[in-house]
Amino acid sequence: MLTAVVGINWGDEGKGRMVDLLSGAYDIVLRYQGGNNAGHTVVNDKGKFILNLLPSGILRDETVNVMGTGMVIDLEHLTHEIESLREKGIKIDPSRLVISDRATICMPYHKMMDILEEDRLADKKFGSTRRGIAPVYADKYMKKTLRMGDLLHPEVLKDRLNDLVEWKNLTVAGGYKHEPVDADAMYDWLMKYGEPLRDYIKDTTVYLTQAADAGKNIMFEAQLGALRDIDFGIYPYTSSSSTIAAYAPIGAGIPAKKLDNVIGIMKAYSSCVGEGPFTCEMFGEEADKLRGEGAEYGAATGRARRVGGFDVVASRYGVMVQGATEIALTKLDILSYLDRIPVCVKYDINGVLTDDFPTGVELDMAKPVYEYLPGWKEDITGCRSFDALPKEAQDYVKYIGQVTGCNIKYVSVGAGREEYFEM
Ligand code: GDP
DSSP, rough: EEEEEEEEESSOOOOOHHHHHHHHSEEEEEEBBBBBTEEEEEEEETTTEEEESOOOGGGGOEEEEEOTTTBOOOOOHHHHHHHHHTTOOOOOOOTEEEETEEEEEEHHHHHHHHHHHHHHGGGOOOOOOSSHHHHHHHHHHHTOOOGGGGGGGGHHHHHHHHHHHHHHIIIIIOOOOOOOOHHHHHHHHHHHHHHHGGGGGHHHHHHHHHHHTTTTTEEEEEEEEEGGTTTSSSTSOOOOOOOOOGGHHHHHTTOOOOSSSEEEEEEEEEEOOOOOOTTTTTOOHHHHHHHHHHOOOOOTTOOOOOEESEEHHHHHHHHHHHHSSEEEEEEEEGGGGGGEEEEEEEEETEEEEEESSOOOOHHHHOOOEEEEEEOOOSSTTTOOOOSSOHHHHHHHHHHHHHHHTOEEEEEOOOOSTTEEEEE
16 A cells, blocks of 8 residues: 655644554655655654654654655754654664665755855745755756765765865855855765765665565655645745655655555644745734644744634645545644634635635735634544534534545544544
8 A cells, every 4th residue: 555645735734643643554654855844743652753854654663764765865964863763762773764875965055055045035035944955956956966875985975076066166155155165074074974874775766666566555754735845836935845645656766656545634724834825824813822722833943833724725726736535634623712713715816706726926916715614612632533523523524525625534633643533
């Protein structure tokens, strides 16, 4: 069984929590895109973990985790993430973690370029996490990056690094007038953080093809949501990678394999980190209350997230581009404080109402059309079945399934591993 678990909205839908829950049924959990620019928060019997780079299956002793071909990996960040998990008693060795030899290395100068450019943009900034993701993907497509497999051949790597740094300094020193990147310091960094990882680096295409052919269950874990996809998201306020399920086999390293199902993670309300159009956004006290109840602060950066009601237009689009076959609805419990539940049912673009998620200037112009559904005003974290939910909460879940056109299979009512039920 090949299953992708993906975000339907802007990210932060609670994917980490659902992957942690579902991963018990999978032999392998892999990440297929992105870097340490987002975080998954997982709370289970071992404690609370924030994972930026490692697949969430790392928290289960019996699961093999793969960092796929489509990822960009900051070696220093990965080293610290591994160390911090080890300190909490998580066993990490090459039998449990495999890193694709084709995955791209995110260098300190990519991070620096990200910061230089965001600072240059000043009030026109993109709201980047400043972790080098856009610069490293740009270099990847310029064919000017190092890949994990290069760490296995340090002498060749050194020559190539020197060429790359010479090229990079045309921009860093020439364009931004910043102190040039020092190739020797970069080499030292690569050796310090890269060498200890060498035993983890493998050809994941061979490994995963064999695993899939042997009937192993593989979970493809996405980072960020559909609306952050470089092609289908709110460009240019997207991430720089493909977050959608269709890309999962490619980014994993097994492009010829087909997914059997796609589990879309959808939050019972909306949140969005950083700049860009967010039509359903709420402001003032209403927003502060929802942000507080939902603890909507970035796992990677601690930034306060923008929040809004459930967005029917964006979520239906997210379900479509993800090709979701089933939905896990998360954080339903957060809405328990509300007398009435705000839902953005349509967009108004210059007086014309639409159900279709627009792009570009039209998206910038879109205004939300809000309606309200009855609230339930009681604690639902203890509910372990649909029937146990108050009637208004049942109606809300049914409504979301109906308007997004997707089958809701799981409902999460708390952060803990057991705080959910299946429909
Ligand atoms: P991700 O990147 O998609 O995993 O999203 P986040 O890192 O923002 O995780 C969502 C946050 O909400 C984490 O702190 C989770 O522990 C928490 N969470 C996930 N599902 C639920 C839920 O159903 N109810 C509550 N109260 N918290 C949840």
